Amino acid sequence: MKVKGRVFKYGNDVDTDVIIPARYLNTTSESELASHCMEDIDAEFVKKVKNGDIIVAGDNFGCGSSREHAPIAIKASGISLVIANSFARIFYRNSINIGLPILECPAAVKAIREGDTVSCSLDEGKIFDETTGESFTAEPFPPFIREIISDGGLIKHLERRNK
Amino acid sequence: MAMTVSQKILAYHAGLESVKAGQLVNAKLDLVLANDITGPVAIKQFEKSAKLVADPQKIALVMDHFAPNKDIKSAEQCKICRNFAAEQNIENFFDVGRMGIEHALLPEQGLVGAGDLVIGADSHTCTYGALGAFSTGVGSTDMCAGMMSGECWFKVPSALRFTLTGKPKKYVTGKDVILHIIGLIGVDGALYKSMEFDGDGIQYLGMDDRFTICNMAIEAGAKNGIFPVDKTALDYMKGRFKREPKIFIADPDAEYERQYIIDLSALEPTVSFPHLPENAKTRENWGDIRIDQVVIGSCTNGRISDLRAAAEILKGRKVKDGVRAIIIPATNQIYLQAIEEGLIKIFIDAGAVVSTPTCGPCLGGHMGILAAGERCVSTTNRNFVGRMGHTSSEVYLASPYVAAASAVSGRLSSPEEL
Numbered sequence: 001m002k003v004k005g006r007v008f009k010y011g012n013d014v015d016t017d018v019i020i021p022a023r024y025l026n027t028t029s030e031s032e033l034a035s036h037c038m039e040d041i042d043a044e045f046v047k048k049v050k051n052g053d054i055i056v057a058g059d060n061f062g063c064g065s066s067r068e069h070a071p072i073a074i075k076a077s078g079i080s081l082v083i084a085n086s087f088a089r090i091f092y093r094n095s096i097n098i099g100l101p102i103l104e105c106p107a108a109v110k111a112i113r114e115g116d117t118v119s120c121s122l123d124e125g126k127i128f129d130e131t132t133g134e135s136f137t138a139e140p141f142p143p144f145i146r147e148i149i150s151d152g153g154l155i156k157h158l159e160r161r162n163k
Numbered sequence: 164m165a166m167t168v169s170q171k172i173l174a175y176h177a178g179l180e181s182v183k184a185g186q187l188v189n190a191k192l193d194l195v196l197a198n199d200i201t202g203p204v205a206i207k208q209f210e211k212s213a214k215l216v217a218d219p220q221k222i223a224l225v226m227d228h229f230a231p232n233k234d235i236k237s238a239e240q241c242k243i244c245r246n247f248a249a250e251q252n253i254e255n256f257f258d259v260g261r262m263g264i265e266h267a268l269l270p271e272q273g274l275v276g277a278g279d280l281v282i283g284a285d286s287h288t289c290t291y292g293a294l295g296a297f298s299t300g301v302g303s304t305d306m307c308a309g310m311m312s313g314e315c316w317f318k319v320p321s322a323l324r325f326t327l328t329g330k331p332k333k334y335v336t337g338k339d340v341i342l343h344i345i346g347l348i349g350v351d352g353a354l355y356k357s358m359e360f361d362g363d364g365i366q367y368l369g370m371d372d373r374f375t376i377c378n379m380a381i382e383a384g385a386k387n388g389i390f391p392v393d394k395t396a397l398d399y400m401k402g403r404f405k406r407e408p409k410i411f412i413a414d415p416d417a418e419y420e421r422q423y424i425i426d427l428s429a430l431e432p433t434v435s436f437p438h439l440p441e442n443a444k445t446r447e448n449w450g451d452i453r454i455d456q457v458v459i460g461s462c463t464n465g466r467i468s469d470l471r472a473a474a475e476i477l478k479g480r481k482v483k484d485g486v487r488a489i490i491i492p493a494t495n496q497i498y499l500q501a502i503e504e505g506l507i508k509i510f511i512d513a514g515a516v517v518s519t520p521t522c523g524p525c526l527g528g529h530m531g532i533l534a535a536g537e538r539c540v541s542t543t544n545r546n547f548v549g550r551m552g553h554t555s556s557e558v559y560l561a562s563p564y565v566a567a568a569s570a571v572s573g574r575l576s577s578p579e580e581l
Contacts, residue, residue: 013350013351013439015545015547015548017526017527017545017547017548017549017550018547018548018549021527021549022200022228022526022527022528022550023527023528025200025228025229025528026200026229026233026234026236026237026239026240027236027240028203028204028207028240040548040549040554041548059351060350060351060354060384063350063351063384064286064545064547065285065286065526065545066201066283066284066285066286066288066300066301066302067200067201067302068201068204068284068302068303068304069200069204071302072204086351086354088351088354088384089354089355089384089386090286090300090301090302090381093301093302093305094301094302094303094304094305097302097304097305098302098304153304154304154308155208155211155212155304155307155308158212159211159212
């Protein structure tokens with residue numbers, strides 16, 4: 001699975017309340033959630049984001065609530081990958097379960113800048129900054145987790161496997 | 164292989180002799196929980212893939228976040244849960260009238276207890292560690308899978324050990340203990356790990372203090388927080404917990420990544436400043452913070468001891484002009500007890516308002532949202548940007564003593580200043 005897009009860069013401890021504020025949790029509509037994604041940290045995000053774009057952030061991305069609405073909003077907004085130094089544990093598990101690709105790669109986080117164009121091969125964990133020509137390697141997920149993500153999440157994966 | 168308490172509970176539920184940190188195990192669950200926000204996401208997934216839940220007795224659905232419903236959309240969310248509970252014969256469906264804030268309600272109703280393995284689609288599910296359960300927050304998909312199978316897979320966590328010693332001073336509560344610890348290790352200081360508490364200081368912590376401490380383990384990134392089961396915990400479960408408590412004790416040579424010794428007698432009232440729970444400060448570093456609102460409630464601090472602490476401060480005093488003081492008993496039983504003890508009269512006489520149980524303002528849902536630039540001293544658990552309202556509003560996390568004292572003075576204050 002390969003992805004490519006422009007980078008939105010954020011700092012440490014990006015929490016689920018800024019990813020999708022609780023005032024919008026009275027719905028489960030993916031498109032409605034996406035229309036408020038990152039609203040409280042970056043009001044311009046939803047206006048600028050294009051299909052395939054990539055979020056790059058620091059430590060503990062997705063800390064706070066267990067709301068699966070957070071990775072759902074990010075995925076439905078068009079984001080193809082989140083690269084961070086580390087992820088909060090519930091967000092990490094939720095991202096896999098709903099099929100949002102994520103990678104931990106501190107070297108990439110340090111070097112990649114806002115607005116860079118980045119491509120990534122998820123199977124190998126190879127990250128390439130096309131703007132600067134630098135490349136980085138993240139630990140890829142084992143095959144069974146990659147299969148869950150490429151099937152679009154755990155439930156779709158189980159449905160496909162049970163067919 | 165020596166194990167921590169958390170590891171022993173996981174091994175037991177996975178049917179294994181022993182487990183070690185990093186191992187992946189599949190384990191049988193005692194309870195699966197969701198609320199009116201996370202439930203509908205899980206139910207929608209469930210209905211696409213399955214017909215009947217594995218065991219309706221092992222599911223709890225609590226309508227607490229936006230209930231009593233704040234708008235049409237949240238009413239629709241509760242309706243999805245209500246219909247599902249009826250179809251699936253889920254008796255532990257807690258609607259308005261029966262409901263309370265989930266993490267106060269489930270222990271009170273005896274649905275969780277020592278030795279249990281619990282997952283909940285709410286990050287503060289880690290609260291039940293206070294009773295010696297392994298309980299952890301998950302997302303809606305894991306909750307859905309738990310309803311389908313009665314099982315969940317876990318990566319066995321390593322642990323941090325917190326040895327609590329000494330007796331806390333007057334006005335130092337479980338909230339001060341956990342804010343101090345989060346200040347010490349940071350909001351990702353226990354990421355993916357267990358926080359295991361022990362030490363002779365535990366005897367001075369009541370059940371409600373322990374619920375508060377385990378409740379906020381997630382604010383340090385932890386997978387779970389857990390206390391040993393002593394007489395205080397057994398007394399709480401007696402006549403309440405529906406199963407026999409199973410007591411697990413850590414092996415003497417269990418491995419911990421790190422041990423912290425916390426001298427409770429040296430702690431002071433502690434407040435976490437915006438916008439992270441790790442910004443913990445004691446009185447000398449508070450400065451002069453004028454406030455607009457106080458909230459006393461939530462799954463962290465809405466229990467009877469919390470209301471008693473607030474009443475101790477507010478008795479015979481008045482909430483400062485220009486400050487809104489909102490008090491939210493966490494369950495109907497707590498509300499009734501507060502009425503019987505005369506606490507509600509003290510609150511209303513002081514000029515506070517008392518709300519029906521709800522998560523309400525804690526997550527910026529309803530019942531006390533902040534305008535631009537407003538400041539709130541709150542006994543809740545998170546002070547992220549925009550958590551309780553406008554992105555320029557501020558939340559200061561504190562104990563019920565500090566929150567009540569601040570309501571009286573109109574400034575962030577310790578009770579000793581009144």
